[in-house]
Amino acid sequence: MVQSSNSTSQPLKPRILHQAIQDWQVREASSRTLLTNSPTQYAFPSVALQIVKTLGTFNLSSCRIMEGEPVNVNEFQELARQALPKMYYDYYSGGAEDQYTLKENVEAFRRITFRPRILVDVSRINFSTTVLGYKISAPIMVAPSAMHKLAHPEGEIATARAAAASNTIMVLSTMSSCTIEEVASSCNAIRFFQLYVYKNRDVAAQLVQRAERNGYKAIVLTVDVPRLGRREADIKNKMIVPPVKNIEGLVSTEVDNDEGSILEGFAKGALDDSLCWRDIGWLRSTTNLPILIKGVLTREDAIKATEVGVAGIVVSNHGARQLDYTPATITVLEEVVHAVGGKVPVFLDGGVRRGTDVFKALALGAQAVLIGRPVVYGLAAKGEYGVRKVIQMLKDELELTMALSGCPSVKDITRSHVVHAIGGKVPVFLDGGVRRGTDVFKALALGAQAVLIGRPAIYGLAAKGEYGVRKVIQMLKDEFELTMALSGCPSVKYITRSHIDFVIRDPSCILLTHWIVTMPIDSVIKDLLRVLLTHQIVPMLIDSVIRDPLRDVMHPPNPSV
Ligand SMILES: Cc1cc2nc3c(=O)[nH]c(=O)nc-3n(C[C@H](O)[C@H](O)[C@H](O)COP(=O)(O)O)c2cc1C
Numbered sequence: 010m011v012q013s014s015n016s017t018s019q020p021l022k023p024r025i026l027h028q029a030i031q032d033w034q035v036r037e038a039s040s041r042t043l044l045t046n047s048p049t050q051y052a053f054p055s056v057a058l059q060i061v062k063t064l065g066t067f068n069l070s071s072c073r074i075m076e077g078e079p080v081n082v083n084e085f086q087e088l089a090r091q092a093l094p095k096m097y098y099d100y101y102s103g104g105a106e107d108q109y110t111l112k113e114n115v116e117a118f119r120r121i122t123f124r125p126r127i128l129v130d131v132s133r134i135n136f137s138t139t140v141l142g143y144k145i146s147a148p149i150m151v152a153p154s155a156m157h158k159l160a161h162p163e164g165e166i167a168t169a170r171a172a173a174a175s176n177t178i179m180v181l182s183t184m185s186s187c188t189i190e191e192v193a194s195s196c197n198a199i200r201f202f203q204l205y206v207y208k209n210r211d212v213a214a215q216l217v218q219r220a221e222r223n224g225y226k227a228i229v230l231t232v233d234v235p236r237l238g239r240r241e242a243d244i245k246n247k248m249i250v251p252p253v254k255n256i257e258g259l260v261s262t263e264v265d266n267d268e269g270s271i272l273e274g275f276a277k278g279a280l281d282d283s284l285c286w287r288d289i290g291w292l293r294s295t296t297n298l299p300i301l302i303k304g305v306l307t308r309e310d311a312i313k314a315t316e317v318g319v320a321g322i323v324v325s326n327h328g329a330r331q332l333d334y335t336p337a338t339i340t341v342l343e344e345v346v347h348a349v350g351g352k353v354p355v356f357l358d359g360g361v362r363r364g365t366d367v368f369k370a371l372a373l374g375a376q377a378v379l380i381g382r383p384v385v386y387g388l389a390a391k392g393e394y395g396v397r398k399v400i401q402m403l404k405d406e407l408e409l410t411m412a413l414s415g416c417p418s419v420k421d422i423t424r425s426h427v428v429h430a431i432g433g434k435v436p437v438f439l440d441g442g443v444r445r446g447t448d449v450f451k452a453l454a455l456g457a458q459a460v461l462i463g464r465p466a467i468y469g470l471a472a473k474g475e476y477g478v479r480k481v482i483q484m485l486k487d488e489f490e491l492t493m494a495l496s497g498c499p500s501v502k503y504i505t506r507s508h509i510d511f512v513i514r515d516p517s518c519i520l521l522t523h524w525i526v527t528m529p530i531d532s533v534i535k536d537l538l539r540v541l542l543t544h545q546i547v548p549m550l551i552d553s554v555i556r557d558p559l560r561d562v563m564h565p566p567n568p569s570v
């Protein structure tokens with residue numbers, strides 16, 4: 010209840026204020042969709058202002074309320090939460106299982122820092138770019154997301170209009186609450202169509218042909234949903250399947266089982282979980298449109314994708330809604346970019362919430378990014394205007410980031426503008442068996458920050474004193490430099506896991522390690538085995554310390570070379 014009658018002589022306690030403001034928020038939220046999309050819609054009402062003034066010292070940051078307009082994309086999430094029924098908000102915001110990846114998608118961006126350049130003329134910033142030959146105002150596109158009418162009565166039409174006004178590309182979901190045709194005729198946005206392949210393959214073919222007929226410019230095949238991920242909020246809420254007009258009459262949305270997430274039940278019954286690489290050929294036979302593949306996270310799949318002739322790759326973990334504990338997309342972008350080797354453009358989505366994030370993705374090799382949840386939150390909070398605002402905020406932040414980094418155009422953004430702390434939060438070092446510059450390179454590629462040299466330093470010292478040690482270090486440095494040059498890595502930051510191919514030839518050596526340490530065998534054989542094992546096990550060990558899975562299984566052999 011808003012206690013507007015309180016006077017300055019009787020200040021409200023912060024808790025009561027909080028409640029008062031929340032009550033106001035609830036009332037505001039319930040009437041919001043009836044309001045026009047006016048930018049002033051969130052003006053603080055006088056009664057609430059009066060209360061705030063009454064308690065001048067009260068720290069407003071502890072309230073989940075925005076005074077006036079949101080100032081960044083993240084603030085739209087809270088507005089969406091206020092605007093939406095819990096079931097829908099949970100559906101939009103949630104991730105799979107422990108939501109580890111959900112958090113990581115955002116957090117991983119924070120582990121990337123900048124190496125800005127100074128004294129560059131940044132009086133004119135141009136962040137326009139092209140995607141499949143289509144010019145867009147900024148490398149920021151609208152990701153496909155389902156059922157926009159749950160967020161706003163105008164649904165995808167409002168989103169498409171915002172994309173058109175922002176001069177960018179919208180990817181329309183198969184699970185759209187407006188039809189392909191309705192969206193096409195609503196505005197002149199450049200549209201791609203995202204495809205889910207249903208068990209009845211004819212449906213996919215029909216959808217693709219409808220998209221082609223209606224001027225969509227590409228098909229984005231989503232490949233990470235053979236089944237729906239386990240989204241526990243949806244299970245608790247028994248998330249429904251609302252009318253999905255785009256597939257009306259094509260796929261039944263009736264689900265027998267009303268246990269858990271109904272949406273999950275629908276996906277299980279409807280989606281074709283036998284879809285595989287050879288089906289790309291079939292899909293190509295249904296359309297002349299270029300096909301992009303969305304949901305790639307490894308270089309292996311990136312290579313396959315280029316082999317089957319896709320026109321582009323979207324590095325995506327589906328906004329962390331599918332397989333939990335997949336890596337944050339930004340952490341695997343470079344791996345994919347290297348694997349693709351410039352044959353097709355690589356895009357990224359997942360956790361992009363700032364213009365700085367867009368810049369980081371471009372620096373790591375993405376041609377553009379796609380935005381998922383922020384668009385839906387903008388739509389829920391303020392309809393078409395909200396989506397436009399979200400895109401504009403990201404553009405403004407990107408422009409500022411480019412200016413402050415000394416990059417007047419997207420082409421100026423390079424790998425050397427960012428520092429990417431690959432892997433863990435603490436540095437990992439390696440020693441044991443490092444005898445060549447190539448070994449140093451391999452250790453760094455597997456995640457070590459640096460290596461330590463033992464015996465070679467002693468031998469150098471024994472042979473030639475200080476000069477000998479200096480020589481040993483210099484030799485390793487020279488070899489390391491040559492390795493970097495021959496591997497295309499001008500600085501250590503360029504050295505990635507994808508620069509080496511690491512094959513464990515004989516898995517039995519894992520057992521042998523234990524065996525050597527524990528069995529009383531002839532020391533000559535023992536030493537011989539150690540030499541062999543040092544070269545196979547040590548690199549594997551460092552990989553495992555960083556990635557963890559084998560840490561307790563293996564004991565490092567005591568290198569005796
Ligand atoms: C509510 C919601 C619905 C989604 N629906 C689809 C969809 O229909 N098709 C699809 O390929 N991806 C879908 N996605 C995944 C997005 O395209 C995108 O990969 C993801 O949202 C990007 O992460 P972000 O939300 O952190 O920006 C959906 C994501 C959300 C949040």
Ligand SMILES: CCCCCCC(=O)C(=O)O
Nearest residue numbers: 155184205275276280330
């Ligand atoms: C066709 C199965 C339902 C998909 C729901 C949309 C989606 O991708 C999501 O992440 O949610």
